[in-house]
Amino acid sequence: MTLATEPPKDSFRLSMLIYDTRYRAITIQVIVLALFLAGVAWLTNNTIQNLAAKGKDINFGFLLNRAGYDIDQQLIPYTNDSTHGRALVIGLLNTLIVAFFGCIFATLIGVFAGVLRLSKNWLVGRLMTVYVEVFRNVPLLLWIVLAFVIFSETMPEPKDFKVTQEMIDTGTSPAAQKIFFDSVAITARGTNIPMPMLTRPFGGFQLAGVNVSFSVLATLAVIAGSLWVNRRIRRHAKAVQEATGERPTTWWKTLAVLILPTAALLVAMGLHWDIPGFATTETGVSKGFNLVGGLNVAHSFTALLIALSVYHGTYIAEAVRSGIMAISRGQSEAAFALGLRPGRTMNLIILPQALRVIIPPLISQYLNLTKNTTLGMAISYLDLKGTLGGITLNQTGRELECMLLMMLIYLVLSLTISAGMNIFNNAMKLKER
Amino acid sequence: MKKSVFFGALAATTMFTGAAFAGTLDDVKARGELICGSNVALTGFGAPDAAGNYVGFDVDLCKALAAAVLGDATKVKYVPTTGETRFTALASGEVDVLIRNSTWTFSRDTDLKFDFVAVNYYDGQGFMVKKDLGVSSAKELDGATVCIQTGTTTELNLADFFKHNNISYTPVTVGDDAEAQRQYEAGACDTFTTDASGLASNRAAMADPTNHIILPEIISKEPLGPLVRHGDNNWGDVVRWTYYALVAAEEKGITKANLEELATKAAADPNSDPEVKRLLGIGDDDLGAMIGLDKEWAKRAIAASGNYGEIFEANIGTATPIGLARGLNAQWTQGGLQYAPPFR
Numbered sequence: 001m002t003l004a005t006e007p008p009k010d011s012f013r014l015s016m017l018i019y020d021t022r023y024r025a026i027t028i029q030v031i032v033l034a035l036f037l038a039g040v041a042w043l044t045n046n047t048i049q050n051l052a053a054k055g056k057d058i059n060f061g062f063l064l065n066r067a068g069y070d071i072d073q074q075l076i077p078y079t080n081d082s083t084h085g086r087a088l089v090i091g092l093l094n095t096l097i098v099a100f101f102g103c104i105f106a107t108l109i110g111v112f113a114g115v116l117r118l119s120k121n122w123l124v125g126r127l128m129t130v131y132v133e134v135f136r137n138v139p140l141l142l143w144i145v146l147a148f149v150i151f152s153e154t155m156p157e158p159k160d161f162k163v164t165q166e167m168i169d170t171g172t173s174p175a176a177q178k179i180f181f182d183s184v185a186i187t188a189r190g191t192n193i194p195m196p197m198l199t200r201p202f203g204g205f206q207l208a209g210v211n212v213s214f215s216v217l218a219t220l221a222v223i224a225g226s227l228w229v230n231r232r233i234r235r236h237a238k239a240v241q242e243a244t245g246e247r248p249t250t251w252w253k254t255l256a257v258l259i260l261p262t263a264a265l266l267v268a269m270g271l272h273w274d275i276p277g278f279a280t281t282e283t284g285v286s287k288g289f290n291l292v293g294g295l296n297v298a299h300s301f302t303a304l305l306i307a308l309s310v311y312h313g314t315y316i317a318e319a320v321r322s323g324i325m326a327i328s329r330g331q332s333e334a335a336f337a338l339g340l341r342p343g344r345t346m347n348l349i350i351l352p353q354a355l356r357v358i359i360p361p362l363i364s365q366y367l368n369l370t371k372n373t374t375l376g377m378a379i380s381y382l383d384l385k386g387t388l389g390g391i392t393l394n395q396t397g398r399e400l401e402c403m404l405l406m407m408l409i410y411l412v413l414s415l416t417i418s419a420g421m422n423i424f425n426n427a428m429k430l431k432e433r
Numbered sequence: 434m435k436k437s438v439f440f441g442a443l444a445a446t447t448m449f450t451g452a453a454f455a456g457t458l459d460d461v462k463a464r465g466e467l468i469c470g471s472n473v474a475l476t477g478f479g480a481p482d483a484a485g486n487y488v489g490f491d492v493d494l495c496k497a498l499a500a501a502v503l504g505d506a507t508k509v510k511y512v513p514t515t516g517e518t519r520f521t522a523l524a525s526g527e528v529d530v531l532i533r534n535s536t537w538t539f540s541r542d543t544d545l546k547f548d549f550v551a552v553n554y555y556d557g558q559g560f561m562v563k564k565d566l567g568v569s570s571a572k573e574l575d576g577a578t579v580c581i582q583t584g585t586t587t588e589l590n591l592a593d594f595f596k597h598n599n600i601s602y603t604p605v606t607v608g609d610d611a612e613a614q615r616q617y618e619a620g621a622c623d624t625f626t627t628d629a630s631g632l633a634s635n636r637a638a639m640a641d642p643t644n645h646i647i648l649p650e651i652i653s654k655e656p657l658g659p660l661v662r663h664g665d666n667n668w669g670d671v672v673r674w675t676y677y678a679l680v681a682a683e684e685k686g687i688t689k690a691n692l693e694e695l696a697t698k699a700a701a702d703p704n705s706d707p708e709v710k711r712l713l714g715i716g717d718d719d720l721g722a723m724i725g726l727d728k729e730w731a732k733r734a735i736a737a738s739g740n741y742g743e744i745f746e747a748n749i750g751t752a753t754p755i756g757l758a759r760g761l762n763a764q765w766t767q768g769g770l771q772y773a774p775p776f777r
Contacts (some may be wrong), residue, residue, distance in 0.1 A: 157620035330700070391588070
């Protein structure tokens with residue numbers, strides 16, 4: 001006979017949802033979720049009702065209508081007969097290209113300034129401190145406008161580059177001259193630079209309205225091949241070094257492998273440079289309004305790129321500085337003890353370890369820089385905000401659709417950058433086994 | 434994260450669409466102030482003067498409207514809007530009426546849900562160039578760089594014009610007139626295009642007006658007028674008939690100066706022009722009551738800045754630096770298009 005009774009059965013009562021700590025957390029979460037969903041439903045319903053009362057619907061059909069306006073910077077062909085959807089793509093590409101180059105330049109500037117700020121040279125260190133503090137503490141928008149105004153107000157007008165009959169007669173030259181061996185012209189409107197042209201291109205094909213050039217693909221393939229061969233050479237050199245202790249000379253092989261095949265291909269395709277200049281009459285008098293030929297980079301692009309690079313460069317410099325300072329002094333002392341020079345110590349010992357600390361803030365700077373490209377609207381840079389969120393929105397009057405679409409695109413863009421950088425971060429971070 | 438962004442967007446839209454539906458006339462009366470969507474700075478049409486007060490051709494219509502509705506021409510708040518922000522400002526209820534050189538087009542009237550109530554300036558798009566450019570016709574502008582205000586009809590006309598004439602151009606998009614003028618003067622573009630009246634206004638504001646010419650081509654029709662939100666017909670009527678009161682006043686020879694004199698004369702003389710009497714609120718007909726105003730609304734509107742002709746001459750007429758001739762904007766009796774329907 002056993003006297004042991006069963007433990008009292010825990011019958012569930014409703015009050016336990018509040019008073020029992022086992023259930024309370026779940027209760028609160030369920031309530032908050034319900035409130036949140038109700039709020040979303042209310043807002044959605046309210047929006048739809050208000051739009052209906054105004055006689056407006058949510059309709060993305062306008063993206064297929066003719067845009068009717070022109071865009072000066074276009075990476076893929078676009079005319080005013082193209083659709084609003086294509087204008088969106090043009091804007092997005094303009095956003096991407098300025099963000100891409102911005103991230104590269106900001107990183108270069110940032111690493112440079114961050115390392116130099118720690119320099120033992122008093123002057124160099126202070127100069128970098130001044131750079132970081134000045135650029136970081138003035139709003140980005142002001143830097144953008146300043147850079148743009150400096151370009152457009154101080155540079156000569158295109159007409160100053162023109163040769164007139166009078167100048168030929170008197171033997172004088174125009175007020176303004178092209179620089180870099182008469183190949184680059186900086187005017188009040190933009191920078192005209194030479195553009196590479198091919199006399200014997202390989203042709204191409206159309207893919208979703210974009211010209212895909214076989215010449216470019218072939219060049220990229222050759223470069224990729226060269227890089228692969230170069231890696232094989234280095235690996236071989238390393239193997240030899242480990243076996244014999246003697247590293248074979250590779251620099252001339254590397255140079256040859258990297259340059260010769262690409263150069264040969266370009267020569268075969270007939271590479272030459274299209275130099276910007278005015279169209280001229282038979283006697284050499286310039287005509288027209290603008291320099292033609294070459295590549296015209298508008299100042300809105302240049303100014304935005306410069307401002308974004310130097311502004312975000314300061315934040316990256318601080319990230320780099322903190323990354324380096326996070327590495328214990330013992331590391332560099334050990335490196336010096338082994339006889340490594342300061343430059344190699346930085347490149348081989350300090351920076352690789354500091355990267356682990358630097359990368360996370362770097363990701364957020366890349367995201368910020370990409371989002372800050374929208375400030376280009378102040379200087380009429382036609383990025384996604386300028387086309388979809390500016391002119392298209394205005395001409396079609398579809399505010400809600402344009403804004404939602406724009407937010408979605410920026411969201412996808414940011415998440416993509418974030419995902420890419422996280423992969424990089426995982427590759428670099430300390431591997432614990 | 435996705436959810437929260439969407440949530441924010443919806444919240445924004447809800448606020449954005451919330452305020453637009455009550456009777457605007459009642460709102461204005463209750464507020465005791467008219468909110469007039471105006472230009473940022475277009476000399477002669479709507480721009481702050483040296484003391485910071487808004488003055489101009491469009492601004493005087495705001496004043497007349499405030500005088501008609503509120504009895505005081507000074508009770509106006511001017512909200513500067515750019516070509517890009519103006520329609521959103523009106524649609525969201527931020528302004529009661531937009532009087533800001535806006536072109537009446539089919540899609541704005543229908544798809545954007547606005548009502549253009551009248552045309553206070555018949556205009557057309559032109560080009561301005563520096564004299565030393567050596568251009569005498571817009572058709573010689575092949576390859577030129579053109580400064581163009583974004584979000585305007587002129588932007589679309591420009592593309593059509595160059596396409597139609599089979600010539601090319603490079604656009605430089607700018608936000609407002611002041612920025613366009615700065616860029617044009619700095620040489621960032623060869624030519625600046627907007628409504629011919631706007632060009633004249635910008636030229637007057639430059640340091641060297643004589644060095645700039647407006648090319649002869651007028652490439653579009655630009656009927657500029659006040660607009661209100663679609664669906665508030667009573668408020669639309671108030672704005673429309675206030676404007677026509679100014680036009681009719683000019684036709685009938687009623688000016689700011691002789692207003693009171695004419696009113697007393699008309700009240701004393703039973704055989705005086707009955708339309709003048711109705712306009713000035715003398716006699717038995719009460720037009721004001723039909724649009725929710727009192728009897729003397731039109732009289733106050735005229736008293737604010739004078740009749741249409743006076744407003745024109747004082748702000749943009751030939752005696753001003755802007756120097757625009759009446760042209761299409763003369764009274765219909767003078768061969769122009771300004772024609773007020775009967776006040777009956």
